[in-house]
Amino acid sequence: MNATTEKVFTILLVEDNGGDVEMFLRTVEDELPRQDGERVELVINATGEGGLKRLHEQQIDLVITDVRLPGMSGIEFVRQVQEFDRLIPIIVISWVDTVDTALDAVRHGAFDYVVKPFEKFNLAARIHRAMRMADIFATVRQKPQPRDVMPFKDLLGVSPGITGVKQAIQRVATVPTTTLIVGETGTGKELIAKAIHERSAERAGPFQIVDCTSFAEGTVESELFGHVRGAFTGAVSDRKGLIEAGSQGTVFLDEIGELPLGLQAKLLRVLEEGEVRAVGSSQQRKVSARFIAATNRNLMEKVKDGSFRKDLFFRLNVMVIHVPPLRERTEDIPFLARHFIQQFANEFGKYMDGINPSAITELVAYAWPGNVRELRNVIERAVMLAEGPEIGQAEIARILRSSNGEGEWEVFEDYLHLPYAKAKEKVLEEFNRRYLSFKLSNHDGNVKQAASEAGVPRSYFHEIMRRYLKDME
Numbered sequence: 001m002n003a004t005t006e007k008v009f010t011i012l013l014v015e016d017n018g019g020d021v022e023m024f025l026r027t028v029e030d031e032l033p034r035q036d037g038e039r040v041e042l043v044i045n046a047t048g049e050g051g052l053k054r055l056h057e058q059q060i061d062l063v064i065t066d067v068r069l070p071g072m073s074g075i076e077f078v079r080q081v082q083e084f085d086r087l088i089p090i091i092v093i094s095w096v097d098t099v100d101t102a103l104d105a106v107r108h109g110a111f112d113y114v115v116k117p118f119e120k121f122n123l124a125a126r127i128h129r130a131m132r133m134a135d136i137f138a139t140v141r142q143k144p145q146p147r148d149v150m151p152f153k154d155l156l157g158v159s160p161g162i163t164g165v166k167q168a169i170q171r172v173a174t175v176p177t178t179t180l181i182v183g184e185t186g187t188g189k190e191l192i193a194k195a196i197h198e199r200s201a202e203r204a205g206p207f208q209i210v211d212c213t214s215f216a217e218g219t220v221e222s223e224l225f226g227h228v229r230g231a232f233t234g235a236v237s238d239r240k241g242l243i244e245a246g247s248q249g250t251v252f253l254d255e256i257g258e259l260p261l262g263l264q265a266k267l268l269r270v271l272e273e274g275e276v277r278a279v280g281s282s283q284q285r286k287v288s289a290r291f292i293a294a295t296n297r298n299l300m301e302k303v304k305d306g307s308f309r310k311d312l313f314f315r316l317n318v319m320v321i322h323v324p325p326l327r328e329r330t331e332d333i334p335f336l337a338r339h340f341i342q343q344f345a346n347e348f349g350k351y352m353d354g355i356n357p358s359a360i361t362e363l364v365a366y367a368w369p370g371n372v373r374e375l376r377n378v379i380e381r382a383v384m385l386a387e388g389p390e391i392g393q394a395e396i397a398r399i400l401r402s403s404n405g406e407g408e409w410e411v412f413e414d415y416l417h418l419p420y421a422k423a424k425e426k427v428l429e430e431f432n433r434r435y436l437s438f439k440l441s442n443h444d445g446n447v448k449q450a451a452s453e454a455g456v457p458r459s460y461f462h463e464i465m466r467r468y469l470k471d472m473e
């Protein structure tokens with residue numbers, strides 16, 4: 001490799017303790033893996049002020065800083081680095097007694113934190129992970145980013161796939177148009193719809209979810225469009241429908257592919273004319289709302305088999321956001337896993353230090369038929385069962401085997417110490433989770449086919465998916 005093709009990766013280390021600086025130098029020298037043709041340079045400063053000066057003077061790819069610094073505090077330094085460039089990953093160094101401050105730094109955007117005393121291999125693994133993340137961030141930087149954009153707080157990910165989705169959200173939010181979000185179950189379609197709403201002119205209004213799978217036979221029309229008093233037995237007073245309830249805001253039509261054919265023409269009228277007619281009424285009422293529809297189905301196929309109207313398809317198929325499945329954006333897996341670990345650690349009141357790199361390898365190799373929702377559930381379980389501060393490879397492998405329907409009854413042993421009722425409830429949860437994931441993975445996330453193989457109506461399959469694959473308590 002000649003000098004012109006050598007890539008220099010520069011790490012800025014802000015640390016005033018000579019012993020720790022020495023440890024970093026040795027770690028980088030002895031343990032840190034390099035990519036072909038990559039040279040790592042360590043730039044050292046003892047203060048935050050000095051570190052910021054370096055940041056303005058030369059290209060820095062990764063920042064590592066102690067939380068306790070002479071002069072400017074570590075947290076203030078992190079804040080100023082973020083202000084200078086949000087895409088430089090920051091690793092925070094802490095002692096056990098300053099872990100809260102380090103966690104605070106992570107909440108404010110630091111990429112990771114390490115706790116002293118260091119172990120060389122662990123430190124090298126974390127630096128290496130941050131370096132590869134910096135590479136990903138660099139590819140994001142090369143693409144023109146819209147200015148003055150609202151940061152995405154809930155929709156996380158660094159992959160080109162999710163970055164493209166975020167850019168599409170920014171674009172569609174500024175135009176008053178109907179949007180269609182297409183993606184497998186659990187890819188974040190509802191989160192995306194909310195993100196559009198929050199950035200749109202309708203953000204002060206309601207975000208009304210209309211789940212097209214959840215209506216009982218015969219009540220759909222009145223649920224959607226409302227009814228007037230006396231329209232049918234039991235209609236004792238006028239009632240607004242879900243679509244009107246979203247007026248001045250956003251109506252999110254979830255699983256639009258499941259809307260009965262007879263109602264599709266009425267929905268088309270709402271989209272085209274902005275009018276609804278309540279059941280039993282002869283008058284049209286104006287509805288001013290943004291419409292976002294979502295589906296995990298191939299609507300074009302549904303048009304071909306006659307179960308979806310072509311005119312509605314064309315009306316929807318203009319501003320389309322395709323959300324890639326998680327297995328096609330594996331860069332997001334470590335990122336999301338760490339986020340969910342912190343989320344559940346807080347929820348369960350546990351101290352968690354992170355996840356072992358080999359456990360990450362397990363996660364990346366898995367196919368994720370239930371996508372981010374399934375990853376969230378796996379991490380929830382891993383945090384719940386973790387006995388130490390770090391999630392290990394063996395735990396992840398075992399949980400994934402059980403998600404996959406392998407591992408036999410081994411997993412139920414976790415519950416043997418619980419009282420009977422609680423244990424039964426947990427086993428049922430586990431069974432449902434496994435069963436649904438297995439069926440979904442057999443059919444590449446296609447709910448209709450999975451439900452048909454399971455021999456239950458699609459609406460019921462959706463209901464148990466919602467109960468057991470989503471936000472489990």
Ligand SMILES: Nc1ncnc2c1ncn2[C@@H]1O[C@H](COP(=O)(O)OP(=O)(O)OP(=O)(O)O)[C@@H](O)[C@H]1O
Pocket residue numbers: 154155156157162183184185186187188189190191192254296336372373376471
């Ligand atoms: N990019 C992401 N960052 C953080 N959390 C995510 C992301 N994508 C999905 N999630 C989480 O995964 C779960 C499922 O997301 P969501 O309900 O938006 O998916 P969906 O595609 O609408 O699913 P379905 O098709 O089954 O209705 C939620 O808990 C959500 O918060």
